[in-house]
Each structure stands twice: as C-alpha cells, then as structure tokens.
Amino acid sequence: xxxxxxxxxTAGGSGMGAAAARRxxxxxxxVAVLSSSGxxxxxxxxxxxxxxxxxxxSNDDLKRLVDLAMERWGRIDAxxxxxxxxxRAPILEISDEDxxxxxxxxxxxxxxxxxxxxxxxxxxxxxxxxxxxTAWAFEPSPMFPTSAVARAGLASFTKIFADTYAAKNIxxxxxxxxxIDSLPATDERRDSVPMGRYGTxxxxxxxxxxxxSEGAGYITGQNIRVDGGIARSV
Numbered sequence: 358x359x360x361x362x363x364x365x366x367t368a369g370g371s372g373m374g375a376a377a378a379r380r381x382x383x384x385x386x387x388v389a390v391l392s393s394s395g396x397x398x399x400x401x402x403x404x405x406x407x408x409x410x411x412x413x414x415s416n417d418d419l420k421r422l423v424d425l426a427m428e429r430w431g432r433i434d435a436x437x438x439x440x441x442x443x444x445r446a447p448i449l450e451i452s453d454e455d456x457x458x459x460x461x462x463x464x465x466x467x468x469x470x471x472x473x474x475x476x477x478x479x480x481x482x483x484x485x486x487x488x489x490x491t492a493w494a495f496e497p498s499p500m501f502p503t504s505a506v507a508r509a510g511l512a513s514f515t516k517i518f519a520d521t522y523a524a525k526n527i528x529x530x531x532x533x534x535x536x537i538d539s540l541p542a543t544d545e546r547r548d549s550v551p552m553g554r555y556g557t558x559x560x561x562x563x564x565x566x567x568x569x570s571e572g573a574g575y576i577t578g579q580n581i582r583v584d585g586g587i588a589r590s591v
Contacts, residue, residue: 363387363426364435364569367413367470370396372539373489374439376558377565378404384566386435389426391418393441413440413466423473433477435569438467438488443503451502459503464511471518475527483526485569488515489561492535492584512580519578528577530568534561535584551586 370392388406398408411418443462444455478484497505
C-alpha cells in the first residue's frame with residue numbers, strides 16, 4: 358500500500374491515464390488529475406482527490422495542478438505523464454506546424470510537469486515518474502509518425518534524466534503500450550499481436566503502479582514494453 362503518498366496524473370480524464378488514476382487511488386495514493394475535458398477533475402473528485410481542467414501543453418495549468426496538490430497534501434511522490442493524440446499523415450505530408458504539435462503532445466507534455474515536480478521530489482529525497490509512451494517508439498510505424506519520432510526523443514530524455522537524478526532517488530521510466538482497449542479494435546491489429554488480443558488499460562495501469570512502487574526501486578531509465586509481444590528485444 359502507498360497510504361499517504363501523492364500522485365499527479367496528466368491527461369487523466371479517460372483511457373490509460375484515467376485507469377492509472379483509479380489504480381493508484383485504489384493502492385492508497387491521494388491523486389491529483391489534469392485533463393482538458395473536465396473528466397479528469399470529475400474523476401479526481403470521485404476518487405477523493407483534486408483535479409484541474411486544463412492542458413498539459415500549458416505551464417500555467419500544470420502549475421495549478423502542482424500547487425493544488427502541494428496546498429492540499431504538502432508533497433508529491435509520483436507523476437504519471439499521459440498524452441492525447443497528435444497529428445497523423447504520410448511522412449512527407451506532415452507540415453512543420455504539425456511536427457511541432459506532435460512534439461507538444463508527445464514530448465513536451467512530459468518535460469513540463471517533470472520540471473515542476475523534480476525540485477519537490479529533490480526536497481523530499483525521492484520520487485518516481487512514469488511516462489506513457491508507445492510500443493512503436495523504437496520500431497516506428499507509418500501509422501503514428503509524430504508519436505514515434507517524438508517518443509523516441511522522450512526515451513533519450515528519460516535516460517538523461519535518470520542519469521542525472523538517480524543518485525537523488527528520483528526515478529523515471531517509460532511504459533510502451535501496444536494495441537490497448539482504449540483504441541478502436543480491428544481484426545488486423547488484433548491478429549498482429551502474438552497474444553491474439555488487445556491489452557487493457559487496467560494492465561497498463563498495473564504496470565505503472567509497479568514502476569512507481571518501492572518494489573521497482575532499482576529500476577530507472579527503462580522502456581518497458583506492454584504490447585502482447587509485438588516488439589521483442591534481441
């Protein structure tokens with residue numbers, strides 16, 4: 358159990374972010390949730406936490422979430438960086454504007470809250486961060502070009518962050534989901550998975566909860582695939 362610990366979840370109004378918020382609350386965390394739709398704020402209230410309706414692309418909105426958690430509980434132990442959906446198009450038809458938007462959605466959305474919570478975790482002498490990435494970060498698919506490119510950058514950021522803050526007991530890891538039930542289901546996608554099924558948001562949430570736990574205290578800088586075997590390490 359993590360009774361008394363505080364977790365922030367961005368883009369937590371639905372899908373994997375919402376599942377993470379529910380799982381962490383069930384594990385005893387006090388949760389603060391950000392989403393642009395208002396669903397995150399409603400979910401946080403349902404879970405006995407606090408919420409902000411705003412964007413993870415806004416430093417001001419993220420600071421409101423951090424400040425609200427600190428005012429309410431005086432600490433932040435965990436951060437889960439979820440994201441929405443960025444532009445998709447054939448690789449050379451993506452405009453400069455859409456490449457920049459992809460970086461906002463998939464990369465800077467994790468960097469911004471990390472900047473805000475890391476000094477707090479330093480003062481507490483510990484903390485853990487998990488970024489929800491994609492199984493296609495290292496074996497990119499033309500279906501998700503801006504996601505794959507930006508999240509390959511997120512993997513590098515995570516390794517540098519881990520190198521920098523490991524000695525201060527602040528960990529960062531990435532979860533790499535494959536086809537998850539929060540996405541539209543097709544037979545072609547399901548048949549591409551060795552396990553023959555979509556994963557569930559709850560399975561992603563369970564992986565996140567483990568990576569935030571004391572049991573994962575010696576794990577940092579890693580990219581953990583949760584994809585039914587689509588991508589396999591050599």
